[in-house]
Amino acid sequence: MDPRVATLLSHVRSSAENRPGVYRFFGPAGELLYVGKSVRVRTRLLSYFRADEGEKAWEIVAQAHQVEWEYTASEFAALLHEFRLIKSHRPLYNVEHKRDRAHCFLQLTREAVPRLRVVGQPGGGGRAEYFGPFHGRHTMADVVRAVNDLLELRDCPSETPMRLADQIQLFPLKDDPRCMRGQTARCLSPCAGGCTTAEYLAQVALARAFLNGESDRPLVILRERMAMAARRLQFEYAAELRDRAERLENVQAWIVELGRTLRRLSLVYTVRGHGGEDRTYVLRRGRIRGGARAPDDGGAGGAGRTRAGHLRRAGAGGDWPPRSGGPGGDARREVVPPAPGGAGCDGACPRAGRERRALRGGRGGPGRARSHAGAHRGGTGRTGARRRLRAGGVMTPDITPRTAVISGAGLR
DSSP states (O other): OOHHHHHHHHHHHHHOOSSSEEEEEEOTTSOEEEEEEESSHHHHHHHHTTOOTTSHHHHHHHHOSEEEEEEOSSHHHHHHHHHHHHHHHOOTTOOGGGOOTTEEEEEEEOSSSOOEEEESSOOSTTOEEEEEEEEOHHHHHHHHHHHHHHHTOOOSOTTSOOOOTTSOOSSOOOOOOSSHHHHTTSSOOGGGTOSOHHHHHHHHHHHHHHHTTSOOHHHHHHHHHHHHHHHTTOHHHHHHHHHHHHHHHHHHHHHHHHHHHHHHOOEEEEEOOGGGOOEEEEEETTEEEEEEEOOOOSSHHHHHHHHHHHHHHTTOOSSSSOOEEETTEEEEOOOOOOBTTBTTOOSOSHHHHHHHHHHHTTOOOHHHHHHHHHHHHTOSHHHHHHHHHHHTTOOOSOOOTTTOOOOSSSOO
């Protein structure tokens, strides 16, 4: 065995423990080669040194000059930490959590004269509204172009000076539109006094309503133009307008369905931790908004108040319980508090009833209770944790329209 590999193996054997955590392999120049997680860090790391030549684990060890690990309270916490490390460092040998370059979002800026555009990732700070994710940046660019043309919104750079018609001018001047869209009546030309602030914001409101599934004004305009083109016997142009309308309809349907899914992804999730270090997470609209060590509630009466206050102090933010608003509806909430019988159980499920009857009859025991808790958590072990992670709508890398799982910040 290579002396360098033998040194790494000795370090793992002497220092690593079988606890949940995240491990990292580094290359000769200190570059991050691979990030992984495991319920038993020591056992997982030792398995890398037993890999056959040609396997991925063997290649990682062959390139590694340093290995580090850190422990977490649970496998769920390890999954979150692993995901964040991969997204921020993009290690060479990690593949799963990096397949997101083909996805994009629609951004409606919150400038004085807003714009609708396509971006790769949502930004923070509440400086814009985001819709998505969507697969296919070129397709979404066509959709944005169509909406901008139909509602006559600007698509110029943010530094373009604006001069709206209701702005007071010391020396009134007649400006020409600064772009071809403005000169061909495809833009309201807020840069050349072509509209007032109220007129432009009214069109922005129509765009927002369309993306929220509350209005179909762009589709109505397209259908009117399609009918006019057909009457003029411009059948090729009418077919092109029909295809645009279909794309817009598909995008609107996907956004509405995504909004319904996000409204269901607001909950409280308690995870059993190593050595009794249980943690409670607040999920709002598919994002983890806060997490802290689960409080030891003294009694059922004060459990909700204690948990609420503890998580608010932990930085969950916003109102309690977690609420989520979505397209076409008022703010709603769905909270799943942990219970002694299992995470997410309020004692009203059929399995809880059978368990109570079995205990009254002298049957059952700790094994039955653990099985009951596992049913509410969605499974145990590595597969169960990944299923719970995805079912909870936590930030996962594979954000596709098929899964409707969100990654990022500030999503609508």
